[in-house]
Amino acid sequence: MTERIRIVEDIMGANDRLAAQNRADLDAAGVFGINLMASPGAGKTSLIEKTLARLVSDLRVAVVDGDIATSIDADRAAAAGATAVQINTGGDCHLDAVMLRQALDQLDLNQLDLLIVENVGNLICPASFALGTHFSVLIASVPEGDDKPYKYPAMYRGVQALVINKTDLQPYVEFDLDYFRAGVELLNPGLVTFPLSCRTGEGLESWLEWVRTQLKVLRQE
Ligand SMILES: Nc1nc2c(ncn2[C@@H]2O[C@H](COP(=O)(O)OP(=O)(O)OP(=O)(O)O)[C@@H](O)[C@H]2O)c(=O)[nH]1
């Protein structure tokens, strides 16, 4: 038992060391990195598309897409104007720092402003693996249900911003926003939250402003 724990600690330690190296490389190039996590279908690629549509005219953006098998999402990101790198995890349910390292090696960081990583759709495993990005952002979506903070606490605890997507569906599904927010507040008090709809565009502006501001803050440090 003791031995098994030590091995797990070694693996996580190695991941964290490589994540620190990834972060150092992003910092050196002044690239703001976001690790976008969510359950399958919450709207990660949709938010990336909407973000690119508004930002690629003045920012140079790369998207690293983690998926179990296909390149569908990376193709969508490329079509929306990003430099896109696909990582197929071959079945793994999360990205790790080694995989991001391999993707960064394919990019010229000095030619970028923003890096968006789309993690594998999953509310459990991605929470355990640091990548080296500056912020982890979780997308919850209204049809998933208002109990998700209570059921997946590690994910909600470990992020620096929260998007609540598909607000256009609120009239049609049972989603108690107060109950949802109370769960978030217990786990991650004061978490910056952006309710929005990728479908209608409502609420997107505050999200885009936050991304722009974080990039400015990074470059002033
Ligand atoms: N009604 C509504 N549908 C949305 C919204 N955002 C995304 N969708 C739809 O939700 C579905 C999944 O969106 P994606 O952006 O592919 O979700 P994803 O999180 O990238 O999915 P995976 O990569 O497979 O985990 C698509 O049919 C989108 O059109 C929204 O704001 N409102």
Ligand SMILES: [Mg+2]
């Ligand atoms: Mg996707």
